[in-house]
Amino acid sequence: MRRSVEIIPSFIFILFILYSLYLKLIGGHWLNFFIVGLTGTSVYSLVIVFIDGLSNSFNMGKKATSSDKLFYTFMIVLWVISTVGAIYLMAHN
DSSP states (O other): OHHHHHHHHHHHHHHHHHHHHHHHHHTOOOHHHHHHHHHHHHHHHHHHHHHHHHHHHTSTTOOOOHHHHHHHHHHHHHHHHHHHHHHHHHHHO
């Protein structure tokens, strides 16, 4: 249950990015949604991995389960992709 609550905002930020790209296709105001989505995925992923890592560091001797590994992999990959995308867009615009 806790993992699904932590992942839901990531999908909401991804939906912001997809919606902004749709608005760009139809000629709407897309830039604010794109910035919120990209910044949100970048910042939220880093913060949630840090907080979850702190809470798990006090569980001495507990092995990481496969769901923990999947969660950390998803969040770190999402953070890397959004950060590289933001750096690319800053460098080329």
